[in-house]
Amino acid sequence: MIELDARKLFCPMPVIKMQDEVAKHPVGTLIRICSSDPGALNDIPAWARIHGHKLIESETVEREYFVTVEVCEDK
């Protein structure tokens, strides 16, 4: 699993970080991002849906927000 740190970045920067990382990896790769912006819980799943990637998990731990996406075939 690839871990991305997007703490202190506000949306859409966590989305851009995820988008750019996804572009580098083959289908099946799991990418987990940590954000301090609660907007990431909506925006990253929305981005993943649009592009056909799979949302594996999203969770909140205190003031941090984690989203895991599996890279799928780009629609």
Next chain:
Amino acid sequence: MERQRKAVALISGGLDSLLAAKVMLDQGIHVEGINFFTGFCVEGHTHAIRKKDKDKQKRNNALWSAEQLGIKLHIVDIIEEYKDIVINPKHGYGKNLNPCLDCKIFMVKKAYEWIQEHDFDFIITGEVIGQRPMSQRKEILPVVANESGAEDLLLRPLCAKNLPETKVEREGWVDREKLHDFSGRNRKPQMALAKAMNFEDYATPAGGCCFLTDKSYSKKLGDLWEHRGEKKYELDDIMLLKVGRHIRPNERFKMIVSREEGENHFLQGYRKQFDSLQILNFGGPMTLVDGITSDEDCEVAAKIVARYSQGKHEKSVTVEYRRKDGEVFEINVAPFKGDEIPEIWHV
């Protein structure tokens, strides 16, 4: 058989770009969206920072628009390149520090580069003649097409019938008769079209989606440049201009005083980059100091912070002053009364 033509749509998250993209989809065009992040976007950041906004729905409107349309959205970070647009706008600023015309030219230019790299055919925007005073006047729209390099590969579906034919129409890639002739600031035609397209929920940002069109924000940015002696900024600078009360008691320093819990939390993340103050014996705002302070300045800063604390009516309040190099000391001060903080100090 004619191949399906492909267009990239500049998607801001507002109604006009949503409609423009839908008009193209309805003509069988393959549309993908592009959204540029400049660092000056209004919505998400302030909502993410301020606790009072925590109950508001948090969504990126550009992503939301793309999902409604069923298209891909490519979000592009242009923070670094965009600095030159903000600092040296060839066509000047609007009412505030908003370089709207240069901004539009730049974004269309970037979109033009994108379609060349991705083998797309043309660009669409949600521009409407006369909608905005600086960048959407009839005589200005050709300037955007020319200076961006896009020329007649730039189509504005919402007002195309009021403009000369583009290559997109001449070649029959789209049916000009099915495009629109909107003009002016009246939003009713767009709202009617939205209704006809079954869009019931869409963003209607008051005053636009860019902080640079905001008078108060522009004043703070101008103050930053003036006191640094040069027109430069980093992302942290423009983020901090979105937060708190900005108070400049003299030429040596400016204070950023948080207004609520969410801003307190946000400003705490900058304590290693700036001097900071906190009230020790009452509830009070997290405060950053930008500049170099003398002992006398520290006392003035402490009195100001005390004024915005729960101890503002007390005779003495204890303030912790923490320098960014790690030095920490306490100051006991009588809080300023309201009229002891002159209006002119407020940036």
